[in-house]
Structures are given as structure tokens and as C-alpha cells.
Amino acid sequence: MEAEEDKCVKFENELRPDIKQLIGFNEIRDFPTLVNKSRICDKDGKAKANYYKAVNEKRAKDLGRGKPYDKNGKKVNEGGSGGKGKGDENCFK
Template sequence: PYYNTPEAEYDKCVKFESGLHPEVKQLIGFSEIRDFPTLINKSRICDEDGRAKVNHYKTVNDNKRKGQ
């Protein structure tokens, strides 16, 4: 079937990348990952790391404000 060809894999990756948040797309896009499961996993990891980073800095800033 169409979904198992290398061209289909490439198309799925390109379509998936186009729907990513800009921050994740910037980190993932330059890698040109064309294995769909790998792309999904790396994107998920980048997204989770980005959220953790934002939450960390938000907590630090909130603690600074409480200490003033």
C-alpha cells in the first residue's frame, strides 16, 4: 500500500513537522528526520523539555516575587 513507501514516509514527516509548535519545529527541523516514529519521539521529547524549562523559570520567578 501507499503508506509503506519511502515517499509516503517522507510526506508524513513533512506534514507532521508543519504542524509542530515553532519552538519544536526549530529544534527538530534542521535534523531532517525522515523516519516517522523517530520524528514523533524526538518531537515529544523536545516539547516536554520545553514545557519543563518554562515551568522551571516560572517557578523561579514566582519565588523571587514572593521573597520581595
């Protein structure tokens, strides 16, 4: 029985910190149960990460749709201090 507990402790010490945090406080000393619970936590963590990744990608895609006009009613590509005005082409010889 002590050999199985040592095996469980060694297995827990090799887990990633996020899984170890979820599993460690349960003090599971049955090795097959510990392995199964660890797999479940890993699978759930990956599913959670994939969900939030998809949500963030969708949000970023929605934010990319800019309005063609700014708040002042001017087109984004027209006017302003960054564009070329009349006579700018002949500034240098």
C-alpha cells in the first residue's frame, strides 16, 4: 500500500502546476483514480482554452470592421493632417 502512495506522490509532483493545483488538495492515493482525474482536468483545461481562444478570435474579427466615416463625418482616407494637400507635389525640385 505504501508503494502505491509513493507512486501517487511521485506522479503528482510531475504534473503541470495548473493540474497539480486542482488535483493535489484531494490527496488521492489510488493510482488509477489519480491518473483518470488528472486526464479529466487536462481535457477540461484544453476545452476551456479552446473556447476562450475562439471567443477572442471572433471578437477580434468583429472589431476589425471599422466604420467608413469618423466622428466628424469625414471619410477616413480624406482630409486630416496626414494626407496630401494641393501643391504638395511641387515642394522639392
